[in-house]
Amino acid sequence: MIPYDKSYQLEGDFNKTFHLRINPVRPRHAGVYVCQVYLDTRFTPLQTSIELIVNIAATIREIRPTGFATPRISNKPKLKLFYNETDRIQLVCDADGMPTPNVTWRKSDGTTIATVAELVLENIQREDSGTYTCVADSFVGPPAEKKVEIVVQYPPEVTVRKSDIREPEGAYVWLECYVDAKPRAEYRWIKDNRTIRADEVGITENPKSTKVPLLCFQDKIRLIIISLNPESDYGRYFCVATNLLGNSTGMIDVSGKPRKPKIISDPVGNRKHKFNLIWNHGNNERREDPRSIEVNSYEIQYYGFWMEISGNTQRLIYSNGNQEPFKETVEVTTGQYRMNYLLDDLRENITYNVSLFGRNKYGDGEVAKFQFCTSSVPQNQRNGTGSACIPGATSVYVVDDATNSSGRNVSGGNEDPEYISTTTQSTTFDIDLPEQLPVGQAKCWPADTCRVRSIATHHTAHLCLNLVLVFVFIRVLFL
Known part of the structure; x- marks a missing residue:
């Protein structure tokens, strides 16, 4: 017996013709339907069966990480997964639909990188950061999509703009370091085993020297020396960047040594x-x-x-x-x-x-x-x-x-x-x-760029010249 459901409707002349109308069709209506006709209750009824397959547009329930590397997850304002460099990424895209959806993974540039529900990336690097899209398609209606942003974290890397600065007394000098880090690093400048504070005016008692540490954008730090004092300002400076994954140091020498001629x-x-x-x-x-x-x-x-x-x-x-x-x-x-x-x-x-x-x-x-x-x-x-x-x-x-x-x-x-x-x-x-x-x-080498000198002939020429001189001397002597 068909359970009570307003979407089912029986139609026909109820003598020779019987119709079952389902409107609207829902996924719950999928299954095998049996029509039985009783000619005599004493005999087995005549029957036939038909399977109703309800095609369902693909949907994606969630994208979830699996495996040993457990990322930090953020859902604000969108799903973000934070991994460390060299981790192994395993992501499963849970999709539903009828027929069973085909699942593909794409990067933000549209490149398809996987055609299975589980995405696996070995030994990830910072270049692997970006938006990944899971696409599920059951060929009924438009494909379903769900995005996840992968953030690959790494310790700071410091490069210096100029490692050897040579300036005279009174010069206006800036020291600059570039920092590549994720998450964002904290910075400091060190000279003579002392950290130069942002509010410090002159690290020595000499009033001629004024140092101002600055943060320029997120990847550049600068130390300004307003008026260079050889006694206090010459030396070796270190720009140090630190985040949760480690630290990195850049070194800059400031001196009065002669510049390159x-x-x-x-x-x-x-x-x-x-x-x-x-x-x-x-x-x-x-x-x-x-x-x-x-x-x-x-x-x-x-x-x-x-x-x-x-x-x-x-x-x-x-x-x-x-x-x-x-x-x-x-x-x-x-x-x-x-x-x-x-x-x-x-x-x-x-x-x-x-x-x-x-x-x-x-x-x-x-x-x-x-x-x-x-x-x-x-x-x-x-x-x-x-x-x-x-x-x-x-x-x-x-x-x-x-x-x-x-x-x-x-x-x-x-x-x-x-x-x-x-x-x-x-x-x-x-x-x-x-x-x-x-x-x-x-x-x-290359050819024809210098004069050819025959060394053996050179010695012979000396001998010939000596013989000529002797011959001339003898003739002059006897004239």
């Missing part, structure tokens, strides 16, 4: 055995800069290098042996802005590496690196132009076993002296050469 020489030299190194102080381009730092002297360190091949032996030769540089000290005259120094006794047509830095009472300054090449053509034969190797390229010299090239000219400073052979220390490297050069020739 600016080398303005042309890297391609026009002299064979000399090079004029020209540079400016590391201050602003203006000659009179109130923010300039005093420099007492500069140190120049330099060395040349080339490849020497003798038979089957390949050696990378340094001009001073074992890459130990030559050193020169240049004193600075007060008020001098542009500096220069003539490096001499160099080898022709090779690359030299230069390190240049200033010194004052606070220590050594920042180092400027530079490469230059000496020329291969005498200056008096060049007419303003001439060939020189490319800075950084390795010159190759092939010599016989009886000859070893020198690294530094010891001729006494002549601009274009004859070839001088001395001994030098060397370091051996295994390299792949583009070609095997005949013994007695010299060649540079």
Whole structure:
């Protein structure tokens, strides 16, 4: 018997025709219905059955976390789940509908990342933060959707805007750190094992110094030094960021050491055995800069290098042996802005590496690196132009076993002296050469950037010249 329900209605002529009308159809009406006809109560009734399947649009009851990682849950203003970096996420999307809904998971950019009810993400990273959408579709009516926001938490990471600040007395200086953290970190500045308070005006008794810690936005912290006092303000500062997951520290040095000088020489030299190194102080381009730092002297360190091949032996030769540089000290005259120094006794047509830095009472300054090449053509034969190797390229010299090239000219400073052979220390490297050069020739990489000198022919030329001179002397003597 059909239970009493207003949605059921019996219709027909009730003799030969019987109808069951269900209006409106609800999920509770789903099931098997049996129609029985009794012709005689003494006999088994005639019957037939029919199954009513009610198609139901998909619905999502909830999204719930499972697994070992238990997130912190927030439902205001929307569902948020907070995980820690490297956790394993397991989320189940509970969906109902008829037919059984197909469930997919999508990220905020629309990418489908799973086609099952349970979403599993291993070893999550901060990039996995975002909104995830569960979509259930039973192909009856519109699909159902439910969103959850995943927040991946991690300890702070601090990077400094500039780790080495060099300023003179009275300068206005700011120290800046950038912080990436979730949840948001708390910040503090430390110097000399003391925390600089936000309400502190001067961490010393010197009234010239005023430090103001500032919080700029959520990811930037700044410490302002209004007027730098060398006695109290030079030193090492730490910006420390801390949250529940850990802490991170950035380090900034504030000093009066010289800044990095600016080398303005042309890297391609026009002299064979000399090079004029020209540079400016590391201050602003203006000659009179109130923010300039005093420099007492500069140190120049330099060395040349080339490849020497003798038979089957390949050696990378340094001009001073074992890459130990030559050193020169240049004193600075007060008020001098542009500096220069003539490096001499160099080898022709090779690359030299230069390190240049200033010194004052606070220590050594920042180092400027530079490469230059000496020329291969005498200056008096060049007419303003001439060939020189490319800075950084390795010159190759092939010599016989009886000859070893020198690294530094010891001729006494002549601009274009004859070839001088001395001994030098060397370091051996295994390299792949583009070609095997005949013994007695010299060649540079890349090709055609330097003059080829035949060392063996050079000695022969000396012998021939001596014979000619002897012959001329004898003729003059007998005339």
